[in-house]
Amino acid sequence: MAASGSLNSKNLMTVVSLGILVGTEIVGLALAAGWALAGLLQLGATWEYAFMAVFGTVGMYALFRFMKRAISVEPIRS
Numbered sequence: 001m002a003a004s005g006s007l008n009s010k011n012l013m014t015v016v017s018l019g020i021l022v023g024t025e026i027v028g029l030a031l032a033a034g035w036a037l038a039g040l041l042q043l044g045a046t047w048e049y050a051f052m053a054v055f056g057t058v059g060m061y062a063l064f065r066f067m068k069r070a071i072s073v074e075p076i077r078s
Helices: 009-041 045-073
Strands: none
Touching: 009 045
């Protein structure tokens, strides 16, 4: 069920900007961690991509939870 009320553009812009900033950091961290771990253990490209996928999935879940909490603090509907 959709929430009633008008959009609060200031809070919406804050939450969207926060999502872009944090999402970029998480994706960068996931890719770097997969690359570094596979390189450190000399596992090859297949494991490198597997680690990137696993870390990326965990990161996207963390971003989802973070954004849910951010929206609860900065409600986008008045």
